[in-house]
Amino acid sequence: MNHDTICALATANGIGAIGIIRISGDDAIPVSAKIFDGKNLEKAQSHTVHYGFIKDGDEVIDEVMISVFKAPKTFTAEDSVEISFHGSPHIAKKILEVLIKNGARMAKAGEFTMRAFMNGRIDLSQAESIADLIASENEASRKVALNQLKGGITNEISFLRTDLLNFVSLIELELDFAEEDVEFADRTALNQLLDKIEAKLNSLIESFQYGNAIKNGTAVAIIGKPNAGKSTLLNALLKEERAIVSNIAGTTRDTIEEILHIKGHAFRLIDTAGLRETADENEAIGVKKAKEKVENANILVYLADAATENFSEDIEMIKSLQRDDLKLIICATKIDEVSPAQYELVENIFRREISQDFDFITISAVENQNMQDLKDELSSYVEQLKSEESNVVITNQRHFEALGKSLDAVNKVKEAITFQISTELLAYELRNALEHLGEISGEVTNDEVLGNIFSKFCIGK
Numbered sequence: 400m401n402h403d404t405i406c407a408l409a410t411a412n413g414i415g416a417i418g419i420i421r422i423s424g425d426d427a428i429p430v431s432a433k434i435f436d437g438k439n440l441e442k443a444q445s446h447t448v449h450y451g452f453i454k455d456g457d458e459v460i461d462e463v464m465i466s467v468f469k470a471p472k473t474f475t476a477e478d479s480v481e482i483s484f485h486g487s488p489h490i491a492k493k494i495l496e497v498l499i500k501n502g503a504r505m506a507k508a509g510e511f512t513m514r515a516f517m518n519g520r521i522d523l524s525q526a527e528s529i530a531d532l533i534a535s536e537n538e539a540s541r542k543v544a545l546n547q548l549k550g551g552i553t554n555e556i557s558f559l560r561t562d563l564l565n566f567v568s569l570i571e572l573e574l575d576f577a578e579e580d581v582e583f584a585d586r587t588a589l590n591q592l593l594d595k596i597e598a599k600l601n602s603l604i605e606s607f608q609y610g611n612a613i614k615n616g617t618a619v620a621i622i623g624k625p626n627a628g629k630s631t632l633l634n635a636l637l638k639e640e641r642a643i644v645s646n647i648a649g650t651t652r653d654t655i656e657e658i659l660h661i662k663g664h665a666f667r668l669i670d671t672a673g674l675r676e677t678a679d680e681n682e683a684i685g686v687k688k689a690k691e692k693v694e695n696a697n698i699l700v701y702l703a704d705a706a707t708e709n710f711s712e713d714i715e716m717i718k719s720l721q722r723d724d725l726k727l728i729i730c731a732t733k734i735d736e737v738s739p740a741q742y743e744l745v746e747n748i749f750r751r752e753i754s755q756d757f758d759f760i761t762i763s764a765v766e767n768q769n770m771q772d773l774k775d776e777l778s779s780y781v782e783q784l785k786s787e788e789s790n791v792v793i794t795n796q797r798h799f800e801a802l803g804k805s806l807d808a809v810n811k812v813k814e815a816i817t818f819q820i821s822t823e824l825l826a827y828e829l830r831n832a833l834e835h836l837g838e839i840s841g842e843v844t845n846d847e848v849l850g851n852i853f854s855k856f857c858i859g860k
C-alpha cells in the first residue's frame with residue numbers, strides 16, 4: 400500500500416492561539432526531522448512531545464511543539480507527526496510549504512480518515528461517524544455520532560452477518576458437491592436466521608426517521624391568518640434560544656430557516672423570513688404559499704386567534720394542508736384576552752371540523768403562558784420516533800440505502816428458499832445479501848467468503 404507522506408492543517412483556517420499541522424506516512428518523521436531544530440525526531444520515542452523551531456534552511460519560521468506518533472498506534476496507523484505552532488494562517492502556509500519542499504505532499508480532503516480506514520484502523524461507518532461528530536451541532540447528534548464511532552451499527556449487524564457467512568460457506572460447499580446432491584445448510588435454520596436479520600434491518604431502517612431528526616433537525620412550519628400571532632410567537636420562542644439564521648439550499652429555492660433547540664434536539668422553523676417583523680396585515684397568506692411551506696415540514700403549528708369569532712377560513716386552510724405524515728398542532732393564541740370557556744369552545748369547533756388527530760394547545764406569547772406546552776409537544780414528536788428496541792440510530796443516507804438493499808436481498812433469499820430454487824441461485828442471492836450488509840462497514844465480501852471456507856473447512860483443494 401502506498402504510504403506516501405501527506406500533510407495538512409488540522410485546525411480551523413484562521414487566527415487562533417495555536418494551530419496544528421498533521422503529517423502522516425512512511426516519511427512523516429524524517430521529513431519533520433529535516434525541518435526541525437530541536438531533538439532528533441528520528442530518535443524520539445513514540446507518543447512524545449518536543450520543543451524547538453521549524454526552519455526553512457537557515458530561516459526560523461516559528462517556535463513550535465512537535466508530537467511524534469509511531470505506527471501502528473496512531474490515528475492513521477502510519478507514522479504521524481503533529482506540529483503545534485502559533486496560530487497564524489501565514490505561519491501555517493509557510494510550514495506546509497517547507498514540509499512539501501522536503502518531501503511531503505498536501506493531503507486530499509478526508510485523506511487521513513481514509514487512511515485510517517484503508518489501514519484497517521476503523522471501518523467505513525466509523526469513518527463516516529468522524530465526519531458526523533465534527534459536524535455535530537447539538538447533544539443528540541454528538542451522542543449518536545459517538546456511538547457510531549464506537550462501532551455501533553457495525554456491531555449491530557456484524558454478528559448476524561457472520562452467521563450468514565457460515566451459511567454461504569455451506570451452500571458454496573453444496574455447489575462443490577453438486578453431483579452428490581447433498582445438503583449441508585439446514586434450510587430451516589437459515590430461514591430463522593433470515594427472520595432475525597430481517598427484524599434487525601427493519602428496526603435499523605425505522606431508526607432513520609429519528610436519525611434524520613437528530614442530524615438534520617425537525618422541520619416546523621408556523622402558519623396562520625394575518626394577525627394570528629405568528630411573529631410574536633416566533634420571537635418569544637427564539638428569545639431564550641440562540642437563533643441561528645442559516646441559508647439552506649432547498650430543492651426548489653433557498654429558504655431562510657431559524658433553528659430552535661429544545662432538549663438537545665434541533666427544530667428548523669421553515670421560511671420565517673417575513674415573520675420576524677410584524678407581517679403586512681393586508682397580505683393574507685395564500686393556500687399555495689402555505690402549501691409550499693408545509694411541503695417539507697414534519698410538523699405544522701397552526702395558529703388561530705382565540706379572540707376571533709369565525710374559524711371557517713382556518714379550518715379550510717388546515718384541511719388543505721393536512722397530510723398523514725404531518726404532525727398537526729393547533730394553537731389557540733392570545734388566551735390572555737379571552738376566558739377559558741372561549742378557548743374550550745374554540746377547541747370544540749376544531750375537534751368537530753378536523754378529522755385528523757391533532758394536539759390542541761392554548762398559548763399567550765405576550766404573557767408567556769403555556770409556551771412550555773408547545774415546546775413539550777414539539778419535543779414529544781422527536782421522542783416518539785426513538786426506537787425502544789435498538790439504541791443504534793441510523794443517521795446516514797448511505798447506510799439507510801444499504802440497509803434497504805440488504806432487506807430486499809434478504810427477502811429474495813427467503814423467496815428462493817420457499818420456492819426451492821436452485822442452489823446456484825440461492826448462493827447468488829445470499830452473496831448479494833452479504834455484500835449489501837457488508838457495504839455498511841465497507842468489508843469486501845467475496846474474499847471473506849473464500850477466506851471463511853478455507854479457514855473453516857480445509858477441504859484441501
Ligand code: GDP
Nearest residue numbers: 625626627628629630631677678733763764765
Ligand atoms: P402575525 O401576523 O400572525 O405574525 O401576528 P403578530 O405576531 O404580528 O400579532 C398580531 C397582533 O396580535 C400584534 O399586535 C400582537 O401584539 C398581538 N398578539 C400576538 N400574540 C398575542 C398574545 O398572545 N396576546 C395578546 N394579547 N396579543 C397578542
